[in-house]
Each structure stands twice: as C-alpha cells, then as structure tokens.
Amino acid sequence: MDGIKRRAPLFSLSSILIDHPQIMYSCLGAIKNSGKEDKEKCIMRNGKNLLENLISSFNGKRKPILSFSAEELKIATNNYDLQRVKTQGFVYQLYNAFLHGRPVSVMKFQNNDKYDAYEWCLKNIVFASQMSHSNILMLIGCCLETQIPVLVFESVSSGILANYIHGPRPSHFEPFLLTHRLKIAMEIANALAYLHVGFPRPIVFKNIKLSSILFDEDHVAKLFDFSLAESIPDGETHIKDAIPIGIMGFVATEYVTTGDYNEKCDVFSFGVLLLVLLTGQKLYSIDEAGDRHWLLNRVKKHIECNTFDEIVDPVIREELCIQSSEKDKQVQAFVELAVKCVSESAEDRPTMIDVAKQLRQAYRFGW
Structure with a gap:
C-alpha cells in the first residue's frame, strides 16, 4: 500500500458473503434505507453490522481492505471531475x-431506472476482495459514508482496451502489434482461468467487454468490473438468469435463449474478444438500411470463403508483409482458437485453462 496512509482495515472480506447471502442482502438493505440518515449513523449501522458479521465468519485468508472518507475521495477525484473518467x-x-x-482508481456508482447499483456495488466488493491475481484489478478500499459505497482500486494509468482498438488512443501510442494483442489475450485468459478453477466454486465473470480490460503503468492487462459475476452453486453446472443481461455480440447464444450461464459462456465471450483483437473492428456495423451486421457472422463468412485476411486489422496486415511466414502462422492459429471458442455447441469449446495454455505458448514461443 505504498503511498496510502496506514489505517485500521475496514474489514477483510472472504467467500462468506457468497456462502452466506443473507449477510450480503442484509447489508444491501441497510445501505438502501440510509438515505434519510446522517453520515455518522449510516457508518455506524452499516459498518458495525458488516464488520460483526464478517468477524464472526472470517477465515483469516483474505487481505483486508481500507476505509476512506467521502471527503478524501471527493478531493482525490477533484469533486468527481468528469474529465477524470477512465471508463464507465x-x-x-x-x-x-x-x-x-x-495514483488510484475510484469507482462511483449511481442508480438508474433499469439496474440496481447497490447490488452491483456489493458484488464488486465481494468478488474483488477475494482476488489475488496480477491480471485482475486490485481492490484497495472503500467508503461506507455514502448511500452506495465508493470503491478504491489500484491505478490504471495506461488506458482501456477500447481506446487501443477504437480510439481515442492514449498519448505516446505505439502501433498495436500482433505481439501486444497476444499478450493481452494471454493475460485476460489467465485471469478468467483463475476465476473458473481457483476457487471452491467456479466464478463466471459474465461481463467480458473492451471497457472491462484496463492497463496499469507497465501496460499489464487487468480484468475489471464484477457487477454481473456469479459463483456457480455447489452441485450445479450453471446459474440461471430469468432475464439474460450482457453486451449483445459478446454473449453466447445458449445464454440468450435459455438464461443458463456457465464457464463455457465466458469462453464464448472471450472468443469474440479474440476476434475483435484480430480485426480491430466493432461488434457490429450498420448499413444504409439501418440493419446490423454482426462481426461474428462476418468472420464466419470470410472463413468459409477463405478471405479472412481481408478483415484482419491493417496494422497486422502490414506486419504480415514484413514477416510473412512467422506472422501468418500466428494469425492462422489465433483465428482457429477464436473459432473454437465461439463454437455454437458449448461442448465443442475449449476450457479457459486450455485457451490460456495455448496463448501462453503462442506469446512465448510462437505457435
């Protein structure tokens, strides 16, 4: 915590909030009903109840997160200056x-008519506090003085993936080469594999998108935003949503049609991410008639016609002209892996462990 003043931890969260959901929703209700109370009462009630419940179940294995005041975070963000927004x-x-x-990152929630910011905030606390992985954005602390807690994460000074692909690009931007894209793919695959196999119950992320991948000062990719994440219950193979939610174009077909979500749905979304990295294109384009043409469908058509190179990002195509043999093999294998990940049948998709292994091999040794 270099540079952050040492103070008593707010609490040390662990899997208990997932294993004991009544605690999470008790806290959620307390926060929701605090609008008419002053700051001190809100802190005393929410903090006391949360701390008591956590201490009673604390397993000693999770790192503590720190407590910050609303005033500290207001000053840190220059009164939440919109010019400082990194992503949303x-x-x-x-x-x-x-x-x-x-330098840090501050995550501030705001309710809207469609989504429950309180619940999504608590999900971010619950899941992010359990993470210990170099490719998942680290939670430092939070503030309970506000109706919805404000979260503090490590800094992401080098931008977000959406800017690298679609702009506006960060200052001192270098060409976004195939090696850079492989590294990002490998790092995010490592993070997702960790979620799927690194806990007693698999965690599905459910929220893979360009704005959820951030970069620290060393350009290490960081997965961020656990708003939709879930742990698959013991004895179950999936979670079920009455109303599927996610970014169209990234979500798997079976999730849209059935509401069932498991690890292979994350694999599908990751496959779409690979295709975006390769092509540099958006999830869909709109023609003059106003019809949408999805990237995945266009990719499949080009593969069938053996013309995939036509939609490869021009930066990569330029690399192919210089280092044709080596880069051609990398691109071809990259495409093949992406296509496996977006297979219509979930059973035909690889696991994230297998995907991560292949990408590590590609990045370190070539295909």
Whole structure:
C-alpha cells in the first residue's frame, strides 16, 4: 500500500458473503434505507453490522481492505471531475484519482431506472476482495459514508482496451502489434482461468467487454468490473438468469435463449474478444438500411470463403508483409482458437485453462 496512509482495515472480506447471502442482502438493505440518515449513523449501522458479521465468519485468508472518507475521495477525484473518467458501465464511472500521494482508481456508482447499483456495488466488493491475481484489478478500499459505497482500486494509468482498438488512443501510442494483442489475450485468459478453477466454486465473470480490460503503468492487462459475476452453486453446472443481461455480440447464444450461464459462456465471450483483437473492428456495423451486421457472422463468412485476411486489422496486415511466414502462422492459429471458442455447441469449446495454455505458448514461443 505504498503511498496510502496506514489505517485500521475496514474489514477483510472472504467467500462468506457468497456462502452466506443473507449477510450480503442484509447489508444491501441497510445501505438502501440510509438515505434519510446522517453520515455518522449510516457508518455506524452499516459498518458495525458488516464488520460483526464478517468477524464472526472470517477465515483469516483474505487481505483486508481500507476505509476512506467521502471527503478524501471527493478531493482525490477533484469533486468527481468528469474529465477524470477512465471508463464507465451501466451504473458506475471509474475515475483517475490521486489519494495520499498515490495514483488510484475510484469507482462511483449511481442508480438508474433499469439496474440496481447497490447490488452491483456489493458484488464488486465481494468478488474483488477475494482476488489475488496480477491480471485482475486490485481492490484497495472503500467508503461506507455514502448511500452506495465508493470503491478504491489500484491505478490504471495506461488506458482501456477500447481506446487501443477504437480510439481515442492514449498519448505516446505505439502501433498495436500482433505481439501486444497476444499478450493481452494471454493475460485476460489467465485471469478468467483463475476465476473458473481457483476457487471452491467456479466464478463466471459474465461481463467480458473492451471497457472491462484496463492497463496499469507497465501496460499489464487487468480484468475489471464484477457487477454481473456469479459463483456457480455447489452441485450445479450453471446459474440461471430469468432475464439474460450482457453486451449483445459478446454473449453466447445458449445464454440468450435459455438464461443458463456457465464457464463455457465466458469462453464464448472471450472468443469474440479474440476476434475483435484480430480485426480491430466493432461488434457490429450498420448499413444504409439501418440493419446490423454482426462481426461474428462476418468472420464466419470470410472463413468459409477463405478471405479472412481481408478483415484482419491493417496494422497486422502490414506486419504480415514484413514477416510473412512467422506472422501468418500466428494469425492462422489465433483465428482457429477464436473459432473454437465461439463454437455454437458449448461442448465443442475449449476450457479457459486450455485457451490460456495455448496463448501462453503462442506469446512465448510462437505457435
């Protein structure tokens, strides 16, 4: 925690909030009903109840997260200056901030008519506090003085993947070469594999998108935003949503049609991410008649016609002209892996462990 003032931890979260959902929703209700109370009462009630429940079940294996005041975070973000917004989701904005001499990221939630920011905030606390992986954005602390807690993460000073692909690009931007894209794919695959196999119950991310992949000052890719994440219950093979939610174009067909979601749905979304990395194109284009043409369908058509090179990102095509033999093999294998990941049949998709292994091999040794 270099640069962050040492203080007593707010609490040390672990899997208990997932294993004991009544605790999470008790806290959720307390936060929701705090609008008419002053700050001190909100802190006393929410913090006391949360701390008591966590201490009673604490297994000693999770790292503590720190407590910050609302005023500290207001100053750190220059009163939540919109010029400091790094990325945003359905119910939050992530700000570049400077807290006690250290750059950090501040995640501030806001309710809207469609989504419950309270629940999504708690999901981010529950899941992010359990993570110990170099490719998952680290949670540092939070503030309970506000109706919806405000979260503090490590800094992501080098931008988001969406900017690298679609712009506006970060300053001092270098050509986005195939090696860079392989590295990002490998790092995010490692993070997803960790979620799927690194816990007693698999965690499905459910939220793979360009704005959920951020970069630290060393350009290490970081997976971010657990708003939709779920743990698959013991004895079950999937979770079921009455109303599927996600970014169209990234979500698997079986999830849209049945509401069933498991690890292979994350694999599908990751396959789409690979195709975006390879082509540099958006999930869909709109023709003059207003019809949408999805990237996945266009990719399949080009593969059938043996013309995939026509939609490969021009930066990669230029590389192919210089290092044709080696890069051609890499691109071909990259495409083949992506196609396996987006197979219509979930059974035909590889696991994220297998995907991560193949990408590590590709990045380190070539295909």
